[in-house]
Amino acid sequence: MIDAWILTVLCLTILMVLATVRLVLGPTAPDRVIALDTVNTLVIASMILFGVVFKQIIFVDVAIVYGLLSFVSTLYIAKYIGGEL
Amino acid sequence: MIAFIVTACAAFLMYLILTAGSGTIGFWSLSELVMGTLLALLTGLVARKSLCRSESYRLLSPVRLLLLLVYVPVPFFIELTKANLDVAYRVITMNIRPGIVRVHSGLKTDFGIFMLANSITLTPGTLSVGIDEETNDLFIHNINVGVGDEKKKIIESTELFSLVNLPAWIRRIAE
Amino acid sequence: MTVIEIIVYICLAIGVVFNTLGVIGLLRFPDLYTRMHATTKATTFGSIFTSLAVIVYALYLFLTVNDSQYLTLAIHAFLAVACLVFTNAVSAHAIARAAHRSGIMPSPAVVDRLAEAKL
Numbered sequence A: 001m002i003d004a005w006i007l008t009v010l011c012l013t014i015l016m017v018l019a020t021v022r023l024v025l026g027p028t029a030p031d032r033v034i035a036l037d038t039v040n041t042l043v044i045a046s047m048i049l050f051g052v053v054f055k056q057i058i059f060v061d062v063a064i065v066y067g068l069l070s071f072v073s074t075l076y077i078a079k080y081i082g083g084e085l
Numbered sequence B: 001m002i003a004f005i006v007t008a009c010a011a012f013l014m015y016l017i018l019t020a021g022s023g024t025i026g027f028w029s030l031s032e033l034v035m036g037t038l039l040a041l042l043t044g045l046v047a048r049k050s051l052c053r054s055e056s057y058r059l060l061s062p063v064r065l066l067l068l069l070v071y072v073p074v075p076f077f078i079e080l081t082k083a084n085l086d087v088a089y090r091v092i093t094m095n096i097r098p099g100i101v102r103v104h105s106g107l108k109t110d111f112g113i114f115m116l117a118n119s120i121t122l123t124p125g126t127l128s129v130g131i132d133e134e135t136n137d138l139f140i141h142n143i144n145v146g147v148g149d150e151k152k153k154i155i156e157s158t159e160l161f162s163l164v165n166l167p168a169w170i171r172r173i174a175e
Numbered sequence C: 001m002t003v004i005e006i007i008v009y010i011c012l013a014i015g016v017v018f019n020t021l022g023v024i025g026l027l028r029f030p031d032l033y034t035r036m037h038a039t040t041k042a043t044t045f046g047s048i049f050t051s052l053a054v055i056v057y058a059l060y061l062f063l064t065v066n067d068s069q070y071l072t073l074a075i076h077a078f079l080a081v082a083c084l085v086f087t088n089a090v091s092a093h094a095i096a097r098a099a100h101r102s103g104i105m106p107s108p109a110v111v112d113r114l115a116e117a118k119l
Helices: A002-025 A029-053 A058-081 B002-018 B030-051 B062-071 B075-093 B110-122 B166-174 C003-028 C032-065 C068-101 C113-117
Strands: B099-104 B126-132 B137-142
Touching: A002 A029, A002 C003, A002 C032, A029 A058, A029 C003, A029 C032, A029 C068, A058 C068, B002 B030, B002 C068, B062 B166, B075 B110, B075 B166, B075 C003, B075 C032, B110 B126, B110 B137, B110 B166, B110 C032, B110 C068, B126 C032, B126 C068, C003 C032, C032 C068
Parallel strands: none
Antiparallel strands: B099 B137, B126 B137
16 A cells, blocks of 8 residues: 555655656746746655655644745736746 | 724634634633633734725625525526636647737625625636736636637626626625 | 446546646647646546545545544545645636736637627
């Protein structure tokens, strides 16, 4: 049973590396922001899976706080790009 | 006063959800309940202006809350599944025809516009880009504009959804 | 293999497939707005399903072992995925609006009513 969880986390890690390609290539700043947002979503998903693998609830708590902080940072970057800051 | 009670109750409910499974009174321990009450009163005192900014308590009626609880897992999830199959098809075949169109929403309250914009962002091939604040019209980036739709000045919001009539649900919840 | 294990495997497989489609769309689509379609919808749906596998597994363990820490795990995973859905939708709208204000137009586009309206 544990193997399936770890295999899923491995797949999500490979996807994070692929999303980083767009983060490096991205012609404009908003492209880089959505690539970073994708990486954040995948990090949260794999943190929830880690909570089951290691049987530690603290991983899921950290995932909630990580998601809310990445939301705030994305909103501020969006305000900066739109020229309202 | 109503704003204070509503904010304190919401904060207390959130605390109860986060600490479920800690003890024996129901699912909670006594120390968590006392601490949760104190923190909820403090939160209600500090944050009462920011949660209930619009001074309208229409959402407090139990029918609307029940409809909101039904709305997210049933009609919204059906549309979400269909949208993802659609996006999967377009990622594989690259058969796209993008464009930004103007959509007439017909909603008046802020919460209704907020729910419609978020539902549109997560459902079939559409992404809300801007809002006309005077007429409450939404500007929507559509990944596959229907043939002939680019000639129309404005299209109705019900034309975007095919399986379930989400704008009618939102009107029942928020207006 | 019990029924619960099969459900969990199916949920994990659906989640990985849709996350993969989202990242492929991020790499393949031609401009910012179409890329945003792929990332917001597909990765949100995939993350919902991987978290649903966690919730189902934790509830199953709670009902058989009767240890309350699994109930806490299920509730916290549900809260995390609720935060994820809400914040992904709002931040996608914020980035799209900011990009259009800063002058990035959708490059293959049949119509652009927002640029005509000049808000």
